[in-house]
Amino acid sequence: MSKITEYELFEVPPRWLFLKLETTDGVVGWGEPVVEGRAHSVRAAVEELMDNYVLGTDPAAIEDHWQAMYRGGFYRGGPVLMSAIAGIDQALWDIKGKHFGAPVHELLGGATRDRMRVYQWIGGDRPSEVAEQAELKVEAGLTAVKMNATAELERIDTPASVQAAVNRLEEVREAVGPEIDIGVDFHGRVSKPMAKRLAKALEPYEPMFIEEPVLPEHNDVLPEIAQHTTIPIATGERMYSRWDFKQVFENGAVDLIQPDLSHAGGITEVKKIASMAEAYDVALAPHCPLGPIALASCLQVDTCSPNALIQEQSLNIHYNQRNDVLDYLEDKSAFEYEDGYVAVPDEPGLGIQMDEQYIRKQAERPVNWHNPVWRHEDGSVAEW
Incomplete structure (x- = not known):
């Protein structure tokens, strides 16, 4: 049985966070867990979910992984946790598609x-x-x-x-x-x-x-x-x-x-x-x-x-x-x-091949994107 052995996160320009999952049989899956302007928060959530629910498990059990990541915490939902789950889920589907030699759809x-x-x-x-x-x-x-x-x-x-x-x-x-x-x-x-x-x-x-x-x-x-x-x-x-x-x-x-x-x-x-x-x-x-x-x-x-x-x-x-x-x-x-x-x-999988060498190079560059804070003429905060 294949197992998930390790993961890496890459924050890259302009405002994205990429996740790489690896398995014991050498299959790699990629996900994109990010909230625009909250990449650091989502990174921490991905690490918490991966370390507590996903590492060392069978990547094929996608629905069970989803349920464990969502229902395993007493507090659930919201942009940060759901985006962390989303990126992990994408990577698991990428792995499954590559395992069967078929696109996810x-x-x-x-x-x-x-x-x-x-x-x-x-x-x-x-x-x-x-x-x-x-x-x-x-x-x-x-x-x-x-x-x-x-x-x-x-x-x-x-x-x-x-x-x-x-x-x-x-x-x-x-x-x-x-x-x-x-x-x-x-x-x-x-x-x-x-x-x-x-x-x-x-x-x-x-x-x-x-x-x-x-x-x-x-x-x-x-x-x-x-x-x-x-x-x-x-x-x-x-x-x-x-x-x-x-x-x-x-x-x-x-x-x-x-x-x-x-x-x-x-x-x-x-x-x-x-x-x-x-x-x-x-x-x-x-x-x-x-x-x-x-x-x-x-x-x-x-x-x-x-x-x-x-x-x-x-x-x-x-x-x-x-x-x-x-x-x-x-x-x-x-x-x-x-x-x-x-x-x-x-x-197979998500249908794309990521340029890992380029990703690693770009991840060395500083990224700190946040949406602007707009204000009305009276100085109060406006919706962006």
């Missing part, structure tokens, strides 16, 4: 599609030059883009702030036409009254979805917001387990869920969340402004989930300073985009 029931549609970020944190950037992405073959709706907003802001958001979306729509989808991310920056106003004002330009119109702690108001618009509502990047998603499925206000494969318990948990969503006629679009292991994990779940709609990916995203997604791969063709799609992975 084959072990989860097989492919439901030949390729997966992807979208690209435009405009940055404080959205600007969005029309020009959208045109460039469309010229490159993409069929969908996403942009932030606003910078920071007051709880009740001016008509001018609403009009500025409308003007940006109008510019993008005019630039790319009706054949291109445009996602609009509220990023949890928007209060309930402003979300209602924005949704109504943006509706004539038919965005693909409005994302995180309110913070997840206010998911109870999503039905009220949904009454003010026909735009599909998306949320989920800051929800970490199937139990977190129960309310939004039951209240019927959400049309698209966005669990993160590096935050929401990994492949094991997100596959279950995707199946729950299917029962409620809710589509799946995993959140992924992260690195290559997280993206590879997303594509494995997308491939075997019939309700997967589109995949976020972070190539050239504004966060990726110093390094980008493809830099850490030996075979950079793993994520080649054609006509707005990426081919489903067919190599």
Whole structure:
């Protein structure tokens, strides 16, 4: 019986944490356990879980490992612990796929599609030059883009702030036409009254979805917001387990869920969340402004989930300073985009080969990424 013998963690630019697991039969698995801006916290959680639950055990027992890591602690859930579990889970699935010589999606029931549609970020944190950037992405073959709706907003802001958001979306729509989808991310920056106003004002330009119109702690108001618009509502990047998603499925206000494969318990948990969503006629679009292991994990779940709609990916995203997604791969063709799609992975495990020598070199560089702290004009802290 193969056993997990050791692990290593690599914090690398721009803001990622990679996990390497090794087994007695020489198979290596990779995971990406990180909370953006909390890499040190997640590193400690991974070490605690690995040392107490995983080292010296059979890597094949993935469901049992998941249950032990989650239920073995009296206190559970939340971004740090669930992200630590997620990265370990990804690495265990990578090992299992390589052991059987099959991509992970084959072990989860097989492919439901030949390729997966992807979208690209435009405009940055404080959205600007969005029309020009959208045109460039469309010229490159993409069929969908996403942009932030606003910078920071007051709880009740001016008509001018609403009009500025409308003007940006109008510019993008005019630039790319009706054949291109445009996602609009509220990023949890928007209060309930402003979300209602924005949704109504943006509706004539038919965005693909409005994302995180309110913070997840206010998911109870999503039905009220949904009454003010026909735009599909998306949320989920800051929800970490199937139990977190129960309310939004039951209240019927959400049309698209966005669990993160590096935050929401990994492949094991997100596959279950995707199946729950299917029962409620809710589509799946995993959140992924992260690195290559997280993206590879997303594509494995997308491939075997019939309700997967589109995949976020972070190539050239504004966060990726110093390094980008493809830099850490030996075979950079793993994520080649054609006509707005990426081919489903067919190599064993997660379907990527990490460049370990390059990873080790980059891990020697200082990394201390944290999101900015924004403030309103009166000096109070604003949502980023």
